[in-house]
Amino acid sequence: MIIDCHTHWSMDQWPQNKPDPETWWDVPGRHGIDHAIVLPLAALTDDTKLQLENDRIHQVCRESNGRMIPFCSVKPSQGDPAVAELQRCTGKFHTRGIKIHPWLQGTCVNTSHMDRICEVAGDSGIPLLFHDGTPCVSLPSQIGLLARRHPKTTMILGHLGLMEHWREAISVMRKESNIWGCLCGPHVAAIKEILQRCDRSRLLWGSDYGFGNVDPIDYRLDLLKIQNLKHGDMEKILDHNPKRLLSL
Ligand SMILES: [Zn+2]
Numbered sequence: 001m002i003i004d005c006h007t008h009w010s011m012d013q014w015p016q017n018k019p020d021p022e023t024w025w026d027v028p029g030r031h032g033i034d035h036a037i038v039l040p041l042a043a044l045t046d047d048t049k050l051q052l053e054n055d056r057i058h059q060v061c062r063e064s065n066g067r068m069i070p071f072c073s074v075k076p077s078q079g080d081p082a083v084a085e086l087q088r089c090t091g092k093f094h095t096r097g098i099k100i101h102p103w104l105q106g107t108c109v110n111t112s113h114m115d116r117i118c119e120v121a122g123d124s125g126i127p128l129l130f131h132d133g134t135p136c137v138s139l140p141s142q143i144g145l146l147a148r149r150h151p152k153t154t155m156i157l158g159h160l161g162l163m164e165h166w167r168e169a170i171s172v173m174r175k176e177s178n179i180w181g182c183l184c185g186p187h188v189a190a191i192k193e194i195l196q197r198c199d200r201s202r203l204l205w206g207s208d209y210g211f212g213n214v215d216p217i218d219y220r221l222d223l224l225k226i227q228n229l230k231h232g233d234m235e236k237i238l239d240h241n242p243k244r245l246l247s248l
């Protein structure tokens with residue numbers, strides 16, 4: 001089984017703004033993907049779309065026969081309204097996780113507002129997936145410090161440092177046992193080193209499908225396949241680890 005742990009569904013990009021799992025799933029289905037974690041997109045750059053996009057993501061995932069797994073988003077710096085929106089998504093939709101994009105959302109992670117979101121996530125038993133790898137507010141080390149302050153909350157580096165900060169991501173994963181990493185961004189040599197130095201039972205794979213108009217799934221899967229991992233390790237990253245993360 002292949003579980004893609006980093007995709008996006010955007011209320012701005014799909015026909016007539018309607019949730020349509022069949023059209024969205026054409027590409028992952030063609031590549032043999034079985035499930036996908038689906039993250040918001042339009043709401044990350046426009047706060048006024050947060051509630052509506054959270055509503056629609058949960059609707060489109062509900063209509064996908066269990067293939068699409070919804071994560072909500074909130075803007076932590078909003079304070080009380082952010083906590084209320086998170087509680088609405090956990091209560092009404094049983095959301096499976098939270099996406100935070102500090103850079104696009106203009107939010108610093110080392111703030112009391114972010115601490116409150118981490119506490120609610122920890123109490124609800126759902127992970128936080130961060131965009132990471134982009135200065136100056138989305139660095140793996142900043143998320144690492146947050147993880148240290150909230151040891152009961154699971155946090156995911158959504159890009160494992162991207163092209164420039166993957167060494168920092170390795171260091172953070174080695175220090176903080178509640179940090180997981182998604183292989184979605186680093187180049188082939190970086191992935192090799194990540195696989196050698198990080199706990200493979202906390203590694204995930206993702207494509208970023210839904211962000212932009214290209215189909216990145218083959219390329220990102222090949223970056224992993226050419227590492228010549230043992231079958232058991234491939235199964236861990238593509239299947240067993242995400243199931244453990246999400247209690248599937
Ligand atoms: Zn993304």
